[in-house]
Amino acid sequence: MSSQSMSGKRAKTALLITLIIAVSKLVGMVRDMLINYTFGQSLETSVYSIANKYLTNFTLLFSVGIASTFIPIYTKTRLKQGERYANAYANYIVNLYIVVGLAISLLAYACAPFFARLIWRGADSAAVAVPLIADYARLMMPFAVFYAVSGVFVNILNANERFVPEQLMGFALSALLMGVCLTGGSVRELSLMTGVTGALQVAILIPFLWGVYRYQPRLGIGNEKVSRTFRLALPAMISMGFDEINSLSDSFFATAINDAAGTVLTNSYRIVMLVLGIVAVPLTTITFPLLSQSAARGDKKGIIDSIKQCTEILAIIILPITSLIALFSNEVVGILYQRGEFGPQDTALVAAALVPYILGVYGFSVRNFQTRVFYAMQRTRPPMIIGLFCVTLNIALDWFLYPKWGVPGLTFATAVSGSVSALLMLSVLRRYLGKMRIKSTLNQLVRIATATIVCVAVAWFCRDRFPLQDATLPHRLLRLAVSGGTGLVAYFVCVEVLRVRQVALITSSVRAKFRNEK
Numbered sequence: 001m002s003s004q005s006m007s008g009k010r011a012k013t014a015l016l017i018t019l020i021i022a023v024s025k026l027v028g029m030v031r032d033m034l035i036n037y038t039f040g041q042s043l044e045t046s047v048y049s050i051a052n053k054y055l056t057n058f059t060l061l062f063s064v065g066i067a068s069t070f071i072p073i074y075t076k077t078r079l080k081q082g083e084r085y086a087n088a089y090a091n092y093i094v095n096l097y098i099v100v101g102l103a104i105s106l107l108a109y110a111c112a113p114f115f116a117r118l119i120w121r122g123a124d125s126a127a128v129a130v131p132l133i134a135d136y137a138r139l140m141m142p143f144a145v146f147y148a149v150s151g152v153f154v155n156i157l158n159a160n161e162r163f164v165p166e167q168l169m170g171f172a173l174s175a176l177l178m179g180v181c182l183t184g185g186s187v188r189e190l191s192l193m194t195g196v197t198g199a200l201q202v203a204i205l206i207p208f209l210w211g212v213y214r215y216q217p218r219l220g221i222g223n224e225k226v227s228r229t230f231r232l233a234l235p236a237m238i239s240m241g242f243d244e245i246n247s248l249s250d251s252f253f254a255t256a257i258n259d260a261a262g263t264v265l266t267n268s269y270r271i272v273m274l275v276l277g278i279v280a281v282p283l284t285t286i287t288f289p290l291l292s293q294s295a296a297r298g299d300k301k302g303i304i305d306s307i308k309q310c311t312e313i314l315a316i317i318i319l320p321i322t323s324l325i326a327l328f329s330n331e332v333v334g335i336l337y338q339r340g341e342f343g344p345q346d347t348a349l350v351a352a353a354l355v356p357y358i359l360g361v362y363g364f365s366v367r368n369f370q371t372r373v374f375y376a377m378q379r380t381r382p383p384m385i386i387g388l389f390c391v392t393l394n395i396a397l398d399w400f401l402y403p404k405w406g407v408p409g410l411t412f413a414t415a416v417s418g419s420v421s422a423l424l425m426l427s428v429l430r431r432y433l434g435k436m437r438i439k440s441t442l443n444q445l446v447r448i449a450t451a452t453i454v455c456v457a458v459a460w461f462c463r464d465r466f467p468l469q470d471a472t473l474p475h476r477l478l479r480l481a482v483s484g485g486t487g488l489v490a491y492f493v494c495v496e497v498l499r500v501r502q503v504a505l506i507t508s509s510v511r512a513k514f515r516n517e518k
Helices: 008-039 043-080 083-119 126-159 164-182 187-209 224-254 261-297 300-327 329-337 344-359 361-376 381-405 407-433 439-464 473-497 501-517
Strands: none
Touching (some): 008 261, 043 083, 043 126, 043 187, 043 261, 043 361, 126 187, 164 187, 261 361, 300 344, 300 407, 300 439, 300 501, 329 473, 361 407
């Protein structure tokens, strides 16, 4: 992504998406707070989390498979053959996803009891937990086809640079689950509404497709582009499967720790996803179509520039935020969750699990972006091979660490495997793209890391001068705002003094835009 591509309309779009995601994630966090307030970290909420992962595994299988190949092929078809052929290709994929989605929904519904027996390791609670997992999963799975179709619709919109509708879908889940909690519903009803969300998401997306997509009932079996889509998507789907195996591995070992460990893992994961969603998702969402256009033109320099710039921008934003969250993990978890059935002991458990998890966010972000680079170049095998190695590493670390460290050992294993994956992907990208001249980027990362260390040191010093006198929400907020805010001020001063490249670029762009508007 060149500096030019991050200005003007795309800069406004990036800001709008960031704001919508931020609001969506904050609403989602309120939803999770409400769920914890209503149900606590109990056996039933752990069971719901695992059943939800069962649905998520299948929906991600569809969404990642289509995201890896649809936009590059759709973009190339539109550039070379025109809108009519691109629309026909989109219809082939939509209809195939409807057929395959229905088949997968039925299969997953039938296999739910087997999945429940496979994943739950708590022997004392298995008689209760296993039937509940199967029951909750079966409430969700009939709606998997809607999640599959919404994945295709999102990619059609993104390919046409309509990025906002995707970000609106998160509000649907929050609204339905918050409604269950506020009306005194049960965890079983949470499961049903999680499934119904898929249908609501499709309904949200349909109006935005007007003018860029027209539905036609065509299957297109045997079409060369469709065949190529699924040939390229298969390695991506396998690669995604490895990520989900990582998640299931964590859940598998967590159930052997205690009945609440699964919910501890889920609550720490939600905070990680909050940061990833607000910071990394807007950048990768907007960049992927641009990468696809660069790849379609054979513009290696454009791809390299995108890699370098996004790596630096992600570091500028993520490193100070995640470091401060790790430093103030008790305050963050207490502010978000500690109320109702969620007590101080629950806060301590989630905070301990959060620290290694949150420090892996930069690695996760870079890995996810680099995966998109491979997909834009229609090279889906390297992420699959790297994913196989890293899932093996994650499972090995899970097995070795959970008896000694509990849930924090599981989150540490995930953070390490994600960071190793990012490094391996960068190494392979250099083979495909040639000399990337990353020395300047490494220099920038050292400067950003230095500023982050100063940020944490200042925040730590302020925190020690501002002891936590009680665990009330206002005191936690005040301590976090004063100490963390002072650390961020020190960070911004440092990145200016050290002349971090992307900060200067962003500042000059904003100033130029302000002058033009005046």
